[in-house]
Every structure is written in structure tokens, then in C-alpha cells.
Amino acid sequence: MLLRPRVEVSADDPEMEMQMNAISQAIIEVQNKRQASTDFVTLYHFIYQMCLNDLGPDLYANTGDLIVTHLQEKVCAEVIELPQTEFLAGILNQYHDHLIVSQWISHLFTFVDSTLVRLEMDPEEHLLTTFQLSYDLFRQHVLGNDHIKEHLTSFMLATVNADREGDTIDWLTFKKVCQMLITCGIESRGFYEEVFETPFLEQTAKFFRDQSESFIKDNTASDYVKKVNESLNEEEERALRFLDDATRAKLSNVLHEQLIAPHMETVVNMDTGVEFMVRNNHLDQLRDLYKLLAFLPEGKDVFTTALKKFIRDAGQEFTNPETDFEPIKYIESIVALRNQFKLILVEACNSDLGVQKTLQYDFKHIINLHERVAEYLCQYFDQAIKANPKEAADINAKTIQGGIDVFCFINDKDVFEKYYRQYLSKRLLAGKETLNEDDVEKTVVNLFKLECGSSYVDKFEAMFRDIAKSAILMGNFPKWVTAEEERELREAEGRLVIESMITAVEKQEEEEKLKAVENEAAKEGEKNGAPVDSKIEDTPDSKTDDKPDPNTGDTTEPKEDGDIAEKAVAISEANPKEKDIDIYVKVVNTTHWPLTDTRDERAKITLPPDAERAMMLYMKYYVASHESRHVDLWHNFGTADVIAFFCPPADDEIGFTVASKLLVVTTHMMCILDRFNYRDEIKYEELLLDTKLPEQMLKRALFSMTSKKSQRILARKAAGRVLGIGDSFSINNEFVNTCKNYRVRVANMLPKGATEKLHDDKKKDADPAKQDAAHWAKVDRPYEVDAAAVRIMKARKTMSHQELIAEITQVLANRFVPTPVMIKRRLEDLLYREFLARDEADMNLYHYVA
Incomplete structure (x- = not known):
């Protein structure tokens, strides 16, 4: 192969100068919207020859000069002369014309871009392609012109204001102008932000700042929220028409900062704010307010704080000593408040976890303010379970679920467990003979099991098993x-x-x-010569005993x-x-x-x-069948169905009538009523002697059958104000009740002076088991802490002091919340009894002693 040596050619070479002039002439003709005098293939060949002779940089620079000259001398002059109404459309037309020329130049200079720009490009210089160069020069010399830039910014802002005021604008042209500003920035948004975005956001902030001030002065909280939402929706629709995504996000932040942030606390604390909406159950308004405040990170906190304040105030009403709440009504009020806020959480707050966690903490706080909440909750369950499930299944299920919600929040679950066992035992002993799997009793216990684990309901389930065994027996x-x-x-x-x-x-x-x-x-008579008679009288030994038989009473x-x-x-x-x-x-x-x-x-x-x-x-x-077991009768838990006959006076000639009633009474009442089968009037002392009832139980039974008019079965002739010695009792024939089967309820309280201790019917109960339930639950707590600590240490062998306290607290959380002081004292006791031992090197480290 024969290689020719390369000949160096300069830009002054006549041939190269001719090619350069041809290329320049063609570009000028195209810029002036005329057909190029030289065909495209020839021009491309000229560019190829110049690049081979290392004249590419000269060609690249010459082309840039031609574009700058055209922009400065022709394009800028035409844009400046545009009228205001046609300014945006005119500058957009100039941009489109320049875009066509740039595309033609880009195709023509493809070899220059591939050799000079991409292969020989200096990273520090960051040389642009011819297409990018034309964009950049248009931005610098047309859009960057001080006069044009100022007019462009003002016209664009005026167009936005006109749209906000309801005037019709050419939003499609406006959108294309925005895209032009972004495109001319090539890979940067700086020029777009300088010319339009920053002034637009500043103007928007001022506009909506003034608007929010007018909204807050003349409107209620709900009206303010509606108008703000309307403004946000309108601005969002406007942004979707002609703004890019990045600008829309910035615009949204500006709107929230101007319409929402300055007035958040003012809106929620207005007379028509959150408290008003909650009290009147305006869920739609709460939902709109929450969505509005949720746009800002601190907005949820402000909304949640207002809800917390309402809950705390409601809790203060519940625990106010001057407020007289019955146990059932107290729990019903708590359940109603809980259900209301559950609905608010779901419907208004979209089940937000942060709001849910805050509300749960506050509910737990107010529920545990009352020291007898566990006892009241047991009474609430007792009433709900006794309701007829067939007549009101849905209502009863909601009632029970409401009680379960409250149960989840109480701290003293061990106290609740002792109270609930008492009420459960009474229902089981006086209720059904058998329990089905879907029975309400087992359903409630299963709910407790889901919340606190199987160990919490072991005794409840054992009680169910006893009832099942009794049914078999x-x-x-x-x-x-x-x-x-x-x-x-x-x-x-x-x-x-x-x-x-x-x-x-x-x-x-x-x-x-x-x-x-x-x-x-006969022998003696013959011997003595006396006559012998064949009939003799019965001797005393031979006489028949005619006493009646002790079993039959018959003498035969x-x-x-x-x-x-x-x-x-x-x-x-x-x-x-x-x-x-x-x-x-x-x-x-x-x-x-x-x-x-x-x-x-x-x-x-x-x-x-x-x-x-x-x-x-x-x-x-x-x-x-159970030889090794000892059985005792617990009469105080028994009931009896007694048929009683009353003889009320009548208007007919007979003078009285006989009316029968089936009375459901306790075993103690049955013993008392049985005595009236033998006597019409009986004294208190005689009843005490005949029935052998303890005096306190006798008084309670008599008080139950003589105090209330609706269940006054016995008539009392009182010797004094206090029921006791000297009183006499008889059947009250004037007792009237429309129920065929009438349950005589045991009085909850004895009358004042009936016992040695005086009871306050609002604070104490006559049942000693109820009085001692909370006490014994708290007495058992130290032993539960000991058991938990030993179980944990037996499994872990070695633990630090803080880790052990945290573990014990977590284990006992389903029964009660032990204080760190209590845990520390029990650990010291376990150390003394040598269940645990301290580490010799680290006193905060415990070891399990087997």
C-alpha cells in the first residue's frame, strides 16, 4: 500500500476560505428563511474537508459568531418592537424559528459534533454541541437581554394575575414559554428560576398572605377551611395547566406556608374550631381541617394537641369529685367518648398512626384517673352480659366491644380480674346449666385472652369446666x-x-x-285327782302384743x-x-x-x-363417686323458686281471694319464708333461732323482703327505726306484682345502723368480697413481681439491673404496671433470700442462683 504524506493546510488557503464562505452564506440564507444556494451534500463535504485539515475549531467559532450576529441584529430588534398583547406569542415565534435553524445547523455539523466536541472535548471547557450552542446563544442574547428579560417577567406575572382574577388567558402559549425558558437553560434550571419561578413564587406568597388574612378575619373555622381548600384547588388546577412538576411542588409549599402555617393554632382554637366540631360530631369539617393541616409537618401536632386538650377536659369532668356518676353510666360515658374518637380517627384522620398513638396515651391517662374504674368496668360487663342476646345481638356486641376497648387501657388488670371473677361466679351459679362455645360469657373471656394471654383467663376457663362437670353430674x-x-x-x-x-x-x-x-x-291333775279342762286362760307370757307396728301402724x-x-x-x-x-x-x-x-x-x-x-x-x-373429696354447702350462693300464696282483700261476699306467685329468692329467704308455713306472725328472735342464720345475713334477707315497696313480701311491725330485736313479721297479703315469676333482689346495702359498721352507699359495698378485691389484688402484686423476676433470671441466668427492670415491667404489663421502686425492693428481697446474687465486679449485674 502506498501512503501519501499529509499536507498541512491553513485557514488562509483559498480553497478553505471558499468553503468557509459557502458554509457561512448558507447559514445566513437559512436564518433569513431562504433556500441555501449550495446543496446540503456539498456543504457537508466542505465541513468534512475542513475538519480533516484541523479547521474544525475555526468553523465552530465562525458558526457561533454568525448565530450571535443574527440574534442581536434581527431577533432582538423584532422582539423589542412587539406590542404588549403579543409579546409572549411573538417571542415564542422567534424561538420556534430559531429552533428550526438550529436543527438544520445541527444536522449539517454532525461530523463536527462527533469529532471536535465529543472526541477532542476538553472536560474543563465543556464544549457544547452546535444544537446546544444555538440554544445557549439564544438565551444569552435574546432572553438575557435586560429589556426583554424584564418585559418577559412582568408579562408572565401579569398573565398569572389575570388568570387568578378570572380573566381568560392563552395558557397553552404561557406553558410553551415556560418550557422555552427551561430548555434554553440546557441542563440547568437557573435561568428559568431567575426569569419566572422566583418572581412568581414571591408574588404568589404575597397574594395568598393577604388573602389568608382576609379569610381569618371574617369567617368561622369551617368556612376558613373551605375557602383555603378552594384556593388550593384552583391554584393546583392552574399549576397543572402550565407549570412543570418542580415548580408545582414549590408552589404547594408556598401556599401551605401562607394559607395554613400562620393561622393553624388560631383556627383549631377558635370557638368554631376543633372542640366545637368534636362536640357536634362534624366529621366532614374535621376531615377537611385535618387534611389541610396535614400538609405541614407541624400541622398534625397542632391538630392532635387540640384533640388531646378536649380529651383531657372530658377526663377532668369524669373524675371531678363533684360529678355524681353511677358506675354503669361512668363506663358508658368513657365508651361513648372512645367510640367518638375512634370514628374521628378513622373517618377524619384516615387512621393516622401518630394521631392514634397520641389519643391512646391520653385515653389511658384519663381512664386510670379514677381509682375504681376496674370495679365499674366489671359492673358494666355484668349488665351487658345479662342482656338478652337474642333480642339485641348487635347492640349487645357493640356494648361488649366498647367495654373491651376500655379494658385495654386500664392499668390494674389484676384488680379487674378479681372483680370479674366475683361477678362471673354469680352469673354462672345463678345462670345457665351449660355454656355453648358461642355463649357470650366465653366470647368475652376469649377477648380477654386475646388481649392479655391465656394465663390471665386460666381461672375463668376453670370455672367454665366446673359448670360443665356439674351438668354431667x-x-x-x-x-x-x-x-x-x-x-x-x-x-x-x-x-x-x-x-x-x-x-x-x-x-x-x-x-x-x-x-x-x-x-x-294334765299330768298334775290326774295325779291329784282333779278334773282336767281342755281350755285354759292365756298366761301373761302367752298373751299377744297388740302394739302397732312402728313402720306401718298396723296391728295385724x-x-x-x-x-x-x-x-x-x-x-x-x-x-x-x-x-x-x-x-x-x-x-x-x-x-x-x-x-x-x-x-x-x-x-x-x-x-x-x-x-x-x-x-x-x-x-x-x-x-x-368422689370418695376422697370434702364437700361443703355454700348457701349464700343458692337460689330457690318458691310458690307463695297471698290473700288480698276482695269486694265480694267471701272477703278475700287467693293469688299465687312464683318467687325467685335466695336460699336464706327460702328458709325464712318456710317458717310462715307454720305460723302467721313470727318475731325476729324466733326467726334467728329457728333458721340459725347469722344475724347479719338474716337482717339482709329481711331487709330485702321488707324495704322496697315493689318487693315487700313481708310486713314488718317495727319496734324501732333499726331492723332487729323486737320486730315481728307476717306475710304481706297486699303484695301486688304483674310478673308471674318475680325475682326478689338482694339489697346491696344494709340500712344505716343495721350492722355495727356504718356504710356509705356511694363509697362502700356491704359485700366484703367486693371491698377486699382491690386490696387482695395489691397484696398479691409483690409475689407476682417475685415470680416474674425468678422466671426471667432462670431463663437468662445473668442480666443487668436496668434490663431486668424493663423485662419485668413488660412481662407484668398485662396485669398491672409495677413501679421501679417496687421492683427494686423485690429484687433486694430476692437477694436476701438468695434467689439472686450480685456480680462481685459489677454491682449492677445479677446472677441467678439455682
């Missing part, structure tokens, strides 16, 4: 009674047969003795098998078992049930004979 009881009767009947028949055989043998022996006496008498001895059967039936009827009374016994374990072992509650009282026989029969049945 009662199901087998009638079969056992029948078998027992048959066995006793067979034994009675056997005894009668044996007695009959013994009687026959004794009679035969007496006859033999009598014949022997007659024979001896049974001679046949039929007589024996009749005697057996008579004995069976003379000893009735369960036929006189129907009983249902529930056997429970004292380990799980809240049965206080006191002398009064386990006292031996005098039951009616039928009830006594029935209970003894069941005791015999139970002991027969």
Missing part, C-alpha cells in the same frame, strides 16, 4: 336416685321377709311351749307375700327423696372460684325438710 343424678330407690326397696322387702320368718318361728315355739304347759297341767301381722309388698311400698312413700323438691347442684372448686372462707358463709342453717332431704341425697350421690 346432674344428668347422672336421676339415674342414680332411681337405682338407689330400687336398692332400698329390695332391702326393705328382704327385711320384711326375714321379720316374717322370725315371727313364724317364734309363734311355733310359743305353741310348743303352750302344749308342754297343758300336758304338764302380715301372713302373705302381698302384705309384705304393701309394707315395702308404704315404707318407700313414708321416706320421700327427691320427689318432694327439684334441685340443681353446681359443684365448684374453691381454688378457682372466689369463695371467701368465713364462718358466716359456711354456717349450718336450718333448711326446709324437703330441701334438707334432697341435699342430703345429692351429698350421698356425690360422695359415692
Whole structure:
């Protein structure tokens, strides 16, 4: 191959100068919207030859000079002469014409861009392509002209103001002008921000600052929110029409800072602000206000603070000593407030986690302000569970769920557990014989289990198991009674047969003795020569005993098998078992049930004979199948259905009528009412002696049946103001009640002076178990802390002091919240008892001692 040496050519070379002039002439012709005199291929070949001869930089510089000359001499002059109404459209037309020329030059200079700009480009100089160069020169010499730039900015702002005032504008042209400013900046938004964005945002801030001041002066909170939202929506629509995304984001921030930020606290604290909206349940207004404030980071805090203030104020009303709340109404008020704010959280705050967490903290605070909230909540559940679920299933479910919501917030869950066991035991003992899986009792306990774990409801579930076992026992009881009767009947028949055989043998022996006496008498007569009479009188030893039989009362001895059967039936009827009374016994374990072992509650009282026989029969049945168990009767938990007959006066000739009522009473009341089967009027001392009831329980039962007019079964002749010695009682024949089955409720409080201790009916309860529930729960807490600490240390072996305190607090959170002081004291006690030991090198480190 033959290689020719390269010939150096300068820009002064006639051929190169001719090519340069041709290219320049073609560019000028195109700029003036004329056809180039030289064809495109020839021009491209000229550019190629010049680049091969290293004249590319000269060509690149010459082209830039041509563009600058055209822009300064022609384009700027035409733009400056444009009228105001056509300024934006005119400058946009000049830009489009320049864009066409730039594209033609870019195609022509493709080889220059690929060689000079991309291959030989100095990174420090950052050389532009010819297309970018034309954009940059247009920005510098046309848009950057002081006169043109000033007019462009003012005309664009005026156009925006006209649109805000409702005038019609050419928004499509305006959008293209904005795009032109961004494009001419090439890879930077600086020029666009300088010419339009910054002045636009400043003008917008001033406009809406003045607007917000006028809004806040003349409108309520809801009206202010509506007008602000209208302004935001209008500005958002305007921005979507002709602004780019980055400018829209900045515009949104400016709007929020001017319309919302300065007046956030003013709006929420207005008379028509958050408190007014919450009290009147204006969820739509709350939702709009929350959405408006949520645009700012501190807006949610301001909104949440207003809600917190309302909750705290409501809590102060609930815990105000001067406010007289009944337990049920107190919990209902808390539940209503909780449900209201749950609805606000979902409907107005879009279930925001931050707001939810804050509201939960404040609810927990106000709920635990009342020291008896656990007891009140148990009473609330008791009333809800006793409601008929078939008639109002939805209402009852909502009521129970409301109680569960409150339960989640109380700190003293251990106190609640003791109170709830008391109420649960009364419902189970007086309620259904069996519980289904979907029963409301088990449903509530399952909800407790979800919240606090399975260990929290162990005793509740054990109580359910006792009720189920009792149902099984009662199901087998009638079969056992029948078998027992048959066995006793067979034994009675056997005894009668044996007695009959013994009687026959004794009679035969007496006859033999009598014949022997007659024979001896005959022999003596013959010996003495006296006449012998065949009939002799009965001696005292031979006389028949005519006393009635102790079992049958019959003086005739049974001679046949039929007589024996009749005697057996008579004995069976003379000893009735369960036929006189129907009983249902529930056997429970004292380990799980809240049965206080006191002398009064386990006292031996005098039951009616039928009830006594029935209970003894069941005791015999139970002991027969559970030989190693000891059974006690707890009469204070029993109930009885008693048929009572009243004789109210009538207007007819007879003078009275007989009215029967089925009374559902306690076992103690049954014992008292049974005494009136034998006497019309009984004194207090006689009732105390006959029933053997402890005096306090006797007074409570009598007070329950004599105090309220609606359940005044007994009439009392009082010896004094206080029920007690000297009083006498009789059946109140004027007792009237429309219910066929009437439950006589036990009075919650004894009358003042009825016991040695005086009770305040608003602060104390006569039931000692209720009084001691909270006390014993707090007594058990140190032992629970000890158990938790030992379990944790047994698993971890070694822990620091702070870690152990945090772990114990977390473990016991489902029962109560132990204080650090309590935990520290219990740890010291465990150290003393050598369950734990301190590290010799680090005193804050504990070791488990096996």
C-alpha cells in the first residue's frame, strides 16, 4: 500500500476560505428563511474537508459568531418592537424559528459534533454541541437581554394575575414559554428560576398572605377551611395547566406556608374550631381541617394537641369529685367518648398512626384517673352480659366491644380480674346449666385472652369446666336416685321377709311351749285327782302384743307375700327423696372460684325438710363417686323458686281471694319464708333461732323482703327505726306484682345502723368480697413481681439491673404496671433470700442462683 504524506493546510488557503464562505452564506440564507444556494451534500463535504485539515475549531467559532450576529441584529430588534398583547406569542415565534435553524445547523455539523466536541472535548471547557450552542446563544442574547428579560417577567406575572382574577388567558402559549425558558437553560434550571419561578413564587406568597388574612378575619373555622381548600384547588388546577412538576411542588409549599402555617393554632382554637366540631360530631369539617393541616409537618401536632386538650377536659369532668356518676353510666360515658374518637380517627384522620398513638396515651391517662374504674368496668360487663342476646345481638356486641376497648387501657388488670371473677361466679351459679362455645360469657373471656394471654383467663376457663362437670353430674343424678330407690326397696322387702320368718318361728315355739304347759297341767291333775279342762286362760307370757307396728301402724301381722309388698311400698312413700323438691347442684372448686372462707358463709342453717332431704341425697350421690373429696354447702350462693300464696282483700261476699306467685329468692329467704308455713306472725328472735342464720345475713334477707315497696313480701311491725330485736313479721297479703315469676333482689346495702359498721352507699359495698378485691389484688402484686423476676433470671441466668427492670415491667404489663421502686425492693428481697446474687465486679449485674 502506498501512503501519501499529509499536507498541512491553513485557514488562509483559498480553497478553505471558499468553503468557509459557502458554509457561512448558507447559514445566513437559512436564518433569513431562504433556500441555501449550495446543496446540503456539498456543504457537508466542505465541513468534512475542513475538519480533516484541523479547521474544525475555526468553523465552530465562525458558526457561533454568525448565530450571535443574527440574534442581536434581527431577533432582538423584532422582539423589542412587539406590542404588549403579543409579546409572549411573538417571542415564542422567534424561538420556534430559531429552533428550526438550529436543527438544520445541527444536522449539517454532525461530523463536527462527533469529532471536535465529543472526541477532542476538553472536560474543563465543556464544549457544547452546535444544537446546544444555538440554544445557549439564544438565551444569552435574546432572553438575557435586560429589556426583554424584564418585559418577559412582568408579562408572565401579569398573565398569572389575570388568570387568578378570572380573566381568560392563552395558557397553552404561557406553558410553551415556560418550557422555552427551561430548555434554553440546557441542563440547568437557573435561568428559568431567575426569569419566572422566583418572581412568581414571591408574588404568589404575597397574594395568598393577604388573602389568608382576609379569610381569618371574617369567617368561622369551617368556612376558613373551605375557602383555603378552594384556593388550593384552583391554584393546583392552574399549576397543572402550565407549570412543570418542580415548580408545582414549590408552589404547594408556598401556599401551605401562607394559607395554613400562620393561622393553624388560631383556627383549631377558635370557638368554631376543633372542640366545637368534636362536640357536634362534624366529621366532614374535621376531615377537611385535618387534611389541610396535614400538609405541614407541624400541622398534625397542632391538630392532635387540640384533640388531646378536649380529651383531657372530658377526663377532668369524669373524675371531678363533684360529678355524681353511677358506675354503669361512668363506663358508658368513657365508651361513648372512645367510640367518638375512634370514628374521628378513622373517618377524619384516615387512621393516622401518630394521631392514634397520641389519643391512646391520653385515653389511658384519663381512664386510670379514677381509682375504681376496674370495679365499674366489671359492673358494666355484668349488665351487658345479662342482656338478652337474642333480642339485641348487635347492640349487645357493640356494648361488649366498647367495654373491651376500655379494658385495654386500664392499668390494674389484676384488680379487674378479681372483680370479674366475683361477678362471673354469680352469673354462672345463678345462670345457665351449660355454656355453648358461642355463649357470650366465653366470647368475652376469649377477648380477654386475646388481649392479655391465656394465663390471665386460666381461672375463668376453670370455672367454665366446673359448670360443665356439674351438668354431667346432674344428668347422672336421676339415674342414680332411681337405682338407689330400687336398692332400698329390695332391702326393705328382704327385711320384711326375714321379720316374717322370725315371727313364724317364734309363734311355733310359743305353741310348743303352750302344749308342754297343758300336758304338764294334765299330768298334775290326774295325779291329784282333779278334773282336767281342755281350755285354759292365756298366761301373761302367752298373751299377744297388740302394739302397732312402728313402720306401718298396723296391728295385724302380715301372713302373705302381698302384705309384705304393701309394707315395702308404704315404707318407700313414708321416706320421700327427691320427689318432694327439684334441685340443681353446681359443684365448684374453691381454688378457682372466689369463695371467701368465713364462718358466716359456711354456717349450718336450718333448711326446709324437703330441701334438707334432697341435699342430703345429692351429698350421698356425690360422695359415692368422689370418695376422697370434702364437700361443703355454700348457701349464700343458692337460689330457690318458691310458690307463695297471698290473700288480698276482695269486694265480694267471701272477703278475700287467693293469688299465687312464683318467687325467685335466695336460699336464706327460702328458709325464712318456710317458717310462715307454720305460723302467721313470727318475731325476729324466733326467726334467728329457728333458721340459725347469722344475724347479719338474716337482717339482709329481711331487709330485702321488707324495704322496697315493689318487693315487700313481708310486713314488718317495727319496734324501732333499726331492723332487729323486737320486730315481728307476717306475710304481706297486699303484695301486688304483674310478673308471674318475680325475682326478689338482694339489697346491696344494709340500712344505716343495721350492722355495727356504718356504710356509705356511694363509697362502700356491704359485700366484703367486693371491698377486699382491690386490696387482695395489691397484696398479691409483690409475689407476682417475685415470680416474674425468678422466671426471667432462670431463663437468662445473668442480666443487668436496668434490663431486668424493663423485662419485668413488660412481662407484668398485662396485669398491672409495677413501679421501679417496687421492683427494686423485690429484687433486694430476692437477694436476701438468695434467689439472686450480685456480680462481685459489677454491682449492677445479677446472677441467678439455682
